[in-house]
Amino acid sequence: MYITITAQKLGGDYSQSSVDFVAYLEKENQGLEQDDVEHFFNQYGDEIKAKEVVKEIDGNTAKLKKKEPKFYSITINPSQSELRNLQYNSEDLKRYTRALMTDYAKSFNREINGKPITVDNIKYFAKIEHQRKFKGTDRQVRENQPFATKILQLKQAIRKIEQGQLEGDTKQMKSDILKLEADAPHQQNGKRIVQGMKKEGNQSHIHIIVSRKDTSNSVSLSPGSKYKASEVMMNGKLVKRGFDRDAFFTKAEGTFDKTFGYKRNYVESYKSKKDFVKNPKLYFTTLLGLPASEKAVAFKMLSKSGVPMASIPTSQVQLALKTIRYLKRGVEVAIKSSSIGI
Incomplete structure (x- = not known):
């Protein structure tokens, strides 16, 4: 599970409307039959139209300044392993989203009218998507890049030869291009993986999109608050503030596992990410101490994420700091992937 929380991003001043972001989330519905369309939904409603989402989010921004975000974006990226555990893909993801937003509300260290925040105080709308495209930062695209560069150079040379600006054997160059295409390490359906290519498999x-203001349009709720959980005196009153991201990520993972009976491996857990960041030696020691069957699954997950498995120590003695430093870069990339991180 990989979950991100980001503030509305639109340059210097924040846009006064969510219309562009909502339109972006509608991209997969273009050209689909009505029965195949994925609608927006919230805690209690389904089949919510995009224009209603824009109206609700844009109309809930009282007293927010131009340089303050009007909404936040939460993206939930289940791994392939997690998705395989679902029976009814879209309906199960809707059910999980509603449970997750209950966890989201509980992660605020705030009160409204003397009562803890609940999901009824949160104005949000969600949308399920089923496609993903390879980005330039994806490992497959990065590792294919040297081949892409040589292919581009050859194509440019061929064009110059055909225009009479250069001399050379275009037939041989075209043959070289075909070989480079085939030799690129990462392929999908017989084609070299490039930026913008749709990913195969279940990519749900x-x-x-969650409003910065509560449902009453009177209280500002920021999951990006730098205050984890604290109290401060404001106008002579002791006020709670902050959003506990650590608690939210932990709850999000636990809710998925409980809801769908998912048996989570150590390397795909939020705890493993924290162990890796704070104490790499503990991370690798715990990994090596897993039961044989769990360790085999863990190594398989790491291998798919691009970690150099041949270099992972096989005993506690080999677990030297030098080895950890060498592996750290590979695991850092893997732990950010949707297969093993939150």
Whole structure:
């Protein structure tokens, strides 16, 4: 599970409307039959139209300044392993989203009218998408890049030869291009993986747009608050503030596992990410101490994420700091992937 929370991003000043973001979330519906369309939904409603989402989010921004975000985006990216555990893909993801947003509300260290925040105080709309495209930062695209560069150079040379600006054997160059295409390490359906190519397999994920203000349009709720959980005196009153992201990520993972009976491996857990960041030696020691069957699954997950498995120590003695430093870069990339991170 990989979950991100980001503030509305639109340059210097924040846009006064969510219309562009909502339109972006509608991209997969273009050209689909009505029965195949994925609608927006929230805690209690389904089949919510895009224009209603824009109206609700844009109309809930009282007293927010131009340089303050009007909404936040939460993206939930289940791994392939997690998705395989679902019976009814879209309906199960809707059910999980509603449970997740209950966890989201509980992660605020705030009160409204003397009562803890609940999901009824949160104005949000969610959308399920089923496609993903390879990005330039994806490992497959990066590792194919040297081949892409040589192919581009050859194509440019061929064009110059055909225009009479250069001399050379275009037939041989075209043959070289075909060989480079085939030799690129990462292929999908017989084609070299490039930026913008659709990823195969189940790529279902969830986008959530959540208003910065509560449902009454009177209280500002920021999941990006730098205050984890604290109290401060404001106008002579002791006020709670903050959003506990750590608690939210932990709850999100636990809710998925409980809801769908998912048996989570150590390397795909939120705890493993924290162990890796704070104490790499503990991370690798725990990994090596897993039961044989769990360790085999863990190594398989790491291998798919691009970690150099041949270099992972096989005993506690080999677990030297030098080895950890060498592996750290590979695991850092893997732990950010949707297969093993939150």
